[in-house]
Amino acid sequence: MTRQIALIVDDEPDIRELLEITLGRMKLDTRSARNVKEAREWLAKEPFDLCLTDMRLPDGTGLELVQHIQQRHPQVPVAMITAYGSLDTAIHALKAGAFDFLTKPVDLGRLRELVATALRLRTQESAEQPVDSRLLGDSPPMQTLRKQILKLARSQAPVYISGESGSGKELVARLIHEQGPRNEQPFVPVNCGAIPSELMESEFFGHKKGSFTGAVEDKQGLFQAANGGTLFLDEVADLPLAMQVKLLRAIQEKAIRTVGGQQEVTVDVRVLCATHKDLAAEVAAERFRQDLYYRLNVIELRVPPLRERREDIAKLAEVMLRRLANDTGLDPARLDPEALEKLKNYRFPGNVRELENMLERAYTLCEDDRISASDLRLADAGPAGENGEASLAQIDNLEDHLExxxxxxxxxxxxxxxxxxxxxxxxxxxxxxxxxxxxxxxxxx
Missing domain, CATH: 1.10.10.60 (Homeodomain-like)
Structure with missing residues (x-):
């Protein structure tokens, strides 16, 4: 079996030697470069499975090398080594396409984890295929979204998934996880708005038996449950400010302390987050910490609302109706042309989730396995105008409409x-x- 090869780029001989020894013990061959010029020469000469580069180099920066690798050798995962505390530099590297980053002095345990994750990514190269059939639609916005998911799955950068309620943000997060090197580890979704504030610290970080009234046994938190995998923070804008401080520290330090615990526990978790709110506006209103915003929003991925991809509605409806038929054991229903046209002209404030609920209701009401426009009850479903208002002609009874x-x-x-x-x-x-x-x-x- 051919041994995998790593390129190490650092102008300090001691660091190069430490990295060579550590990677050698992991059964990797290594090549070393002292500057950007030598690194480029090596990259042109032979294929690599991984690159580790220092940020500061005699003839340039590691950022320039990350950009060069992204352009010429995009299949090579590259990790940046930065000085302790230079979080801004690390974030710039992630945005430029770096797989992950390490801080000096290099923690060898963290280095081994990073290398193992990067090599798992390389073994997935042959299996890299379009995102699976759960992400439906062939419209230009959806084709762009699929490409972005595949690209972000290769990185360990935090991703902020923005989009309206019901647009499929959790599915996108799950696909980023499943297409990446952590796919065999847990994916742990949590709705931040659904956790009572007094239990939040215990839910995220766990607690020790007896640490508070009702703590009758040790409990693992969400960070420990997601260790090695991905933690998806849905509706992250709903976190109270006190919890935002603790979350920021856990992400930056890659360590947590359980409620009632004395020692910090290291955790290896990729964090993805989402909210239907405008997170930048929440920062401006001082309801969300700016430092946490910059830490979570390294890369933003926007999920398009259904009204921006109306050409996908027919396919979505077909698949949803087929699924309903399978679930009920009945024959599948089909949409009349008039019903489909009505769906295409509807604004869908609730997005894909609303379409699913609407079709489920119509499926139970329709006759002869044909869904007519009247079965959809679009007037009852609320907004239909471009600005979300229902027209007066649609309202038979004001009290019923408001209800x-x-x-x-x-x-x-x-x-x-x-x-x-x-x-x-x-x-x-x-x-x-x-x-x-x-x-x-x-x-x-």
Whole structure:
């Protein structure tokens, strides 16, 4: 079996020797370069499976080398070695296309983890294929999204996934994880808005038995559960400021301390996050820490809303109806041309999730396995105008219409908080008593 080869670029002989010995013990062959010029010569001469480069080099910077490798040898994962505390430099390297980064003095355990992850990525090269069939649609925005997912899966950079509610942000995060070198390790999604603030630290970092009333045994936190894999923070804008400080430290130090624990525990976790809110606006309003924003938003990936890819609606509807038929054991239904046209002209404020709910309802109402425009009940579904207003012609009874809107918003809040009624009430600005009254009035169980 051919041994894998790593390129080490550093002008300090002691660092080069340390890296050569460590990688040699991992059964890798190494080549060394003292500057950018020598590194480029090596890269032109033979193929490499990995490159480790210092940031400061006699004839340039490691950033220039990252950019050169991205252009000429994009299949080679490159990791940047930076001075301790130069987080800005590391972030610039990740944005330029670096796979990951290390800080000096080099922690050998962390180095071995990084190398192992990079080599797993190289073994996946032959299996690199288009993102699987769960991400439906052939519109230009979706083709772009697929390419971005494949590119981001190669990196260990934190990714901020922006997009409206129901657009599929968690699916995108899951695909980034599954297409990357951590795919055999856990993917742990967490809805930050659904965790009560008093339990948040324990949920994220775990706790020791007896550390507080009710802590009857040791409990593992989300960071430990995701160790080696990916932690997906959905609705990250809902984190309280006190928790944002602790999260920032855990991400920067790659270590956590359990509630009631004395020692810090190192964790190797890639962090992906999402929110339907405008995170930059939350920073401007001082509801979200700027330093955490820059740490999470190394790379932003926007998931397009359904109204920007209307040409995908027919395919999405076909697949969803087929899935409904499989789930129920009944014959699949098909959309009338008029019904499909209505869907294509609808604004879909709830995006793919709303389309799915709408088709599920229509599937149960339709006759002869044909879904007509009237089965869709688009007038009941709410906004249809370009600015989200329902036209007066669509409203038969104002009280009923307002009740439909109230039900829709409450259902959306419940779905987004995984049916945590307290969290849903907070999201809607209601007291729990008021929320309970509305659920009873609307018949929502």
């Amino acid at each position: 439909d809107i109230e039900r829709k918003l409450i259902m959306q809040a419940l779905e987004e908080t995984r049916w945590n009624r307290t969290a849903a009430a907070q999201r809607l600005g209601l007291s729990f008593r008021s929320m309970r009254y509305r659920l009873k009035k609307l018949g929502i169980d």
